[in-house]
Amino acid sequence: MSRVPKMKEWSAIAQRTAAASDGPVLIRNARVLDPASGFDAVVPVLLRDGRIAAIGEGAVADASTRAVDARGCWLIPGLVDLCARFREPGQTHKASFATETRAAQAGGIAHVVIPPDTQPVIDTPAMLIRLQRIAQQHGGVTVHGLAALTKDLKGEALAELSALKAAGAVGASNAYGPMPDSRIARRALEYAKGLNLTVHVFAQDMALAAGGCAHEGPVATRLGLAPIPVAAEVASLRFWISLVEDTGARVHFCRLSTARGAELIESARSRGLPVSADVAAHQLHLTDADVDGFDPLCHVIPPLRSTADRDALRAAVKSGVIDAICSDHQPHEADAKINPFPMTEPGISALETLLPLSLALVHEGWLTPLQALARLTSAPATIAGIDGGRIAVGQAADLVLVDPEARWVLHRDRMYSAGGNSPFIGRRLHGRVLRTFHAGREVFTASRG
Template sequence: MKRPENMREWSARARAPETRAATPAGTTLIRGARVLDPGSGVDETADVLVDAGRIAAIGAALDAPPQAQTLDARGCWLMPGLVDLCARLREPGATHKASFASEIPAAFAGGITQVLLPPDTQPVLDTPAMLIRVQRLARQAGALDVRLLGALTRELRGEALAELSALKAAGAVGASNAWSPIDDSRIARRALEYAKGLGLTVHVYAQDHGLAGSGCAHEGPVATRLGLAAVPAAAEVAALRFWISLVEDTGARVHFCRLSTARGAELIDAALSRDLPVSADVAAHQLHLCDTDVDGFNAQCHVQPPLRTDADRIALREAVRSGVIAAICSDHQPHEADAKVNPFPLTEPGISALETLLPLTLALVHDGLLSPLQAAERLCHGPARIAGLEGGHIGIGAPADLAVVEPDTVWTLRAAQLLSAGRNTPFDGRRLRGRVRATFRGGLRVHGGAS
C-alpha cells in the first residue's frame, strides 16, 4: 500500500463506504486512536470504520453509520492484530497442558489474531489429513486464525522428505523440522530444493544437536556453578553457517527461528547484506532475560534455546532495533504445574507467553529502543510478510484484525490470573506497562467489553 502524502489524502480515499444505503450489524467505528500501520508507515491520529469484516474507511472525524457501535479509543494505539510466528497450543497430543479452547482467549487477550503452529504435534503434521484435522479443531474452538507449518521430513525423523506439495495444498504456509535434527546434509539440501520449487519458506531452528547434546543451560559460569549440562553458543552458530551455505547453493527462502546469540545475529546480518533470502525472529523473553536468571535452578527460566549472556541479550535487542531480526514472537509453550517442579534438567522447557508478547515488546518502546511504529512492524507486518499472510497492516480493504492498545497502563502480571491454561512464566509479579483494551478478529470484537 502506497503511503498517502497526508491525512487529507488518506481520509479522501475512504469516502465511498459512507454512501452505503444500509450498514450491517457488527459495524464498528473506532474513534480517535493513534493508528500505527507498519505496512504504509502511517502513524497518525484517525478514526477507523470496520464493516463486513474489513476496514472500510480511515480518516478524521468520520460519521458513524446507522447501527454502528462506537469505540472511543482516544489515548490508545490502534495496531494490526499481532501475528505470532510460534505458539504451541498443545492440541492435538498434549491437551493435559492446554487446548485450543483455553489458549485462543489468551491469544486474543494479548492482541494476537494470527498464529503459526509448528509441526511437532502428536501426531506430527506430516500428512494432509493431519493438517485438515488440526485446522478443523482450531475453527471449532474459536475465531483465531491458526496457520500450520508442515513437517519437513516424515515424522520429523530427518530420514525422508515429507510430501511438501500435498502439505502445501492442504494449507501449510511453510515447512519445518522443529527441534528435530536432520543429520544427513543431503536430505537437508534436497528439502530446500523441494521447498524452493514449491515457493515454501523453510523455518529452521538453528541448533547443532551434536554440540548441544543434552544441555539445558548456556555454557558459562552460571551453568558451571550449578553443575548443569551446557549448550554452547557455537551450537547455534554452527547450524546457522550450515543452513546459510545451503541457501547460497539452492536459493531457497529460509526463516531462522528463535535466535539467541550475538554471533547468530551477526551471521543473519551478513547474509542479508548479500541479499540472501533469509529472515529471523527472536522470542520476547530473550530480550529481557539472561543466563543469570537461571541461578537458583529457576525452572521457569528453562527454555530452548537457553537464555544466553547479557551481552547476547543486548546484541539481540540491537538486531531487533536495526531490523536484522524482523519479528518478535511469543514461543508460547504452556505447561501443567508438574512440568516445572523436577530437578532443573528434568523440567520441561518453555514459557506461557501469549499474554506477555505485547507488553514485553512495548517495554522496548518505553526504553527508547523502538518507536511505536517499529514495534508494530516487528509484531505485525514483519511476521505476516515472513509467513506470507494477508494481515499485519491497516488499510482500506484490509482484514479488520486489530488491537486497541493502552500503551501506558501499568499492571502487575499474576501467573494465577493468566487466561492460558499454562501458568509457567518467569514474569510472575513483574510490573508491566501497556496492555490490550480490545481485539478485533474479522471485524468481530473477540476481547474487551463494551465501550
C-alpha cells in the same frame, strides 16, 4: 488454581461477544499505527462487514453504528505470532485450543503459526486439515500450520510438501527434530524452493548442544548444569546458510539467541541471501543470570544467554536484522516444572506477554512504536505469506486497542492460558490490550481493574 472457564462458560462467552459485536463499529480518537505503511495519526476508523471500511474523513457513523471512544489508546494491527504451541492434538493435559485461543485474543494476536511437532506430527494433509478444523471450532484467531519437513520429523525422508502446501501449510519446518543427513537437508531446500515454500529452521547443532539445558558460562558452571555453547547455534546457522547459497531456497531462522548468530544473519543478508530471522520476546529481557537459583520457569530452549547476547539481539531487532519477535508459546502443566532444573520441560507460556514485553523496548528507548509493531505484525506476516498485519481500507478488520501507558502485574490466576509457566508472573508490565477485533468482531474486552 488457574482461572480457566469450563466449556459451557466458553460457549456463553462466545455468544455474548458475538452478540455485542454484530454491526458496524466506529473507533474514534485512537492513535492509528500501521507499520506496513508508516501511517501514524489520530483518525477515526470504521469497521463494517468484517473489514476496514474507512479511515479518516470517510469514517462516519450512522444509526446502526456502535461507537468506541479510544482516546489515549493506540489502534494497531492484530499481532502475527510465528511460533506458538496450542498443545492440541496430543497434549491436552497441558493446554487446548479453547484455552490458548482465549489467551491469544487477550494478547492481541490475530494470526498464529503452529509448528509441526503436534502429536501426531503435521506430515500429511489429513493432519493439517484436522488441525484447521479444530481451530475453526473455536474461531477468533486465524491459525496457520507449518508442514513437517521430514516424515515424523526424523530427518530420514522428506514429507509430502507439495500436498501439504496445497492443504494450506504456510511453510515447512523440522521443529526440534534431527537432521543428521546433510543430503536430506539439501534436498529438502531444493524441494521447498521449487514449491516457493519457506523453510523455518531452529538452528541448534544437536551434537554440540549434547542435551544441555543452560548457556555455557559462569552461571551454568557454578550450578553444575550441562551447557549449550554459543557454537551450537553458530555451527547450525553456518550449515544452513551454506545450503541457502547452493540452492537459493528461502529460509527463516527461528528464535535466535546469540550475538554471533545475529552477525551471521546480517552477513547473509548483506550478500543478498533470502534469509530472515525471529527472536522470542523473553530472550530480549532475560539472561542466564535469571536461571540462578535453578528457576525452572527460566528453562527454555535455546537457553537464556549472556547480557551481551541479549543486548546484541535488541540491537538486531532495532536494525531489522532480526525481522520478527515471536512468543515461542509453550504452555505446561504444573508438574512439568517441579523437578530438578535439567529434568523440567523447557518453555514459557507467553501469548499474553508478547505485546507488553515488546512495548517495554519502546519505553526503554530501544525501539520506536512503529519499529516494535513492525516486528510483531507486518514483518512476520510477510515471512509467513499471510494477508495480515496491516491497517488499510478493505483489509480484514483484525485490530487491537492498546493502552500503551497502562502498568499492570501479571498474576497466574488472571492468565487465560492453561499454562502458568511464566517467569514474568509477579512482574510489572507496561502496555495492555483493551479490546481485540477479529474480522470486525470484538472477541476480547479487558475486564475492569
